[in-house]
Amino acid sequence: MTHDLLTALGPLLAAEASAEAYASGSEPGDLEQAVWVRLLERMEAGGPPPDPQGWLRRAVRLEARRTRRTVRRELPYGIEPADDHERTPEHLALAASRRRALRDAVRRLPGRCPRLLEALLSPRDLTYREIAGELAISQGSLGPERSRCLGCLRRLLTSEVAAREARG
Template sequence: MLPVVGLRPAVAPFVAVLARRHRLDAEDLEQSVWLLVCERAAAGRLPGDVRSWLRSLALRECRRLTRTAERERLAAGRAACPAPAPSAEEEVLAERGRRALWAAVAALPGRCPGLLAALADAPGLTYGDLAGLLGIPRGSIGPTRSRCLSCLRTVLHGLRT
């Protein structure tokens, strides 16, 4: 039996006060503290003054859990905030960009327009699905895709300059 187990009645009220003060679940904090105690005891590294060590351990764990809870609260708040709606100007510019992109795709040679359109329309298609859909050998889809994207980059770069 661990030598610190008998100290639980003396430490539990302190942990409960810490948890209440920091708006944490007292049972979670206590469980976390005792887990750390068991890990330290299993490693044979308990200090001489176990009572004050337990109190400082509880305080450190409380601070750690408070920081974690705050990060989670902030992340949840960011996730709950919807992205601002684009302005009319942004929508017009985005539509112009889409049109320029698809005009550049349509101007590409060979199978490139069909392949890039299929990849954009159904990104979940496997190469086997694309091969059946486009009548292209499965092994040539990757290299063809690479050449098409390289060609598209060249065309789009020419539009910017």
């Protein structure tokens, strides 16, 4: 039953994700993968939804809205806080500290995120094909997986930065 349901929902999910992706500022594959994860979590917790097609349409729109909110809240730095091009000892120490903090946070991520992000951050500059082979996952799932892992990393780092701010 589960396999039949997932097979039947595939084309609908692809169409819905394609329709919503542009407006949300994301890739259709990222939306699809997020909805598949939500559906599998739902099925594991309480079985399939009573109206799978309706649930799927609502889930795609929910994920698209979530992505739009995230994109609106995240603002790029105007300039890098401590530029590596400035070779003063203070700037080099700050840059090294940021790299250490990033690597420490990556190691605390769940699942295969640490291995994936370490491969992406590798000085060997691996291609997606090489990373997929190294991690034994399909090349097509690297983008959505990377997106999920970066979201986890962003939440982890945001909570740490917020916790360290001066109060009062």
